[in-house]
Amino acid sequence: MDRIWLRHELARKLQAKLIRYADDFVVMCRKDVVAPLATIRSILENLELSLNESKTKIVDANKEEFYFLGFALKVKVSSKGKRYPHVNPKKEAVEKVKNRINEITARNQAWRPIKEVVRDLNQVLRGWSGYFHYRNSSLALSKVKRHAEERLRIHLRKRHKVRTWKESMLRFPRRVLYEEYGLYKVPIVAGWKTAHALM
Numbered sequence: 442m443d444r445i446w447l448r449h450e451l452a453r454k455l456q457a458k459l460i461r462y463a464d465d466f467v468v469m470c471r472k473d474v475v476a477p478l479a480t481i482r483s484i485l486e487n488l489e490l491s492l493n494e495s496k497t498k499i500v501d502a503n504k505e506e507f508y509f510l511g512f513a514l515k516v517k518v519s520s521k522g523k524r525y526p527h528v529n530p531k532k533e534a535v536e537k538v539k540n541r542i543n544e545i546t547a548r549n550q551a552w553r554p555i556k557e558v559v560r561d562l563n564q565v566l567r568g569w570s571g572y573f574h575y576r577n578s579s580l581a582l583s584k585v586k587r588h589a590e591e592r593l594r595i596h597l598r599k600r601h602k603v604r605t606w607k608e609s610m611l612r613f614p615r616r617v618l619y620e621e622y623g624l625y626k627v628p629i630v631a632g633w634k635t636a637h638a639l640m
Contacts, residue, residue, distance in 0.1 A: 456471040535584060539585065562589060566585070570627045582627055593613075
């Protein structure tokens with residue numbers, strides 16, 4: 442499909458840009474959406490493929506949010522009145538990683554060596570934050586970071602039979618979680634603004 446799109450200069454002819462990753466793609470159209478959609482269907486039919494109609498929809502990105510590769514995308518207006526593409530993890534992506542953190546730090550995992558628990562937690566946090574460390578994701582990154590801290594503290598409280606939350610805060614402050622237990626510190630400022638693929 443990519444080769445056909447390039448060979449026939451469909452981006453110019455249809456005023457539409459194809460953005461694809463594996464079998465997921467978005468077609469960004471300047472005006473007309475009917476012709477690009479019909480063209481995509483025709484190309485796929487020739488390749489003996491078909492669109493997943495339940496996932497296929499037309500969205501006015503100037504007014505509506507849409508989702509692609511785990512991100513929520515929407516055009517917003519800055520405080521200075523400038524329009525910009527707002528890109529951050531969709532709510533389900535945040536909930537999914539929080540649920541995984543809960544599983545790793547659950548009470549029934551207290552039998553495992555703490556180094557293994559923290560290792561598995563760090564693996565999840567590195568992977569998730571590495572993928573979503575982009576554009577307007579700072580708030581979501583902060584939420585995941587705080588959740589990981591809270592869950593590790595709860596896990597340590599149960600493991601060491603610490604009675605009260607106040608006592609657990611004194612015994613396992615943030616510094617201890619990172620310096621003594623080696624929790625991965627999720628970066629809370631999305632540090633890169635554009636994405637590109639090496640060809």
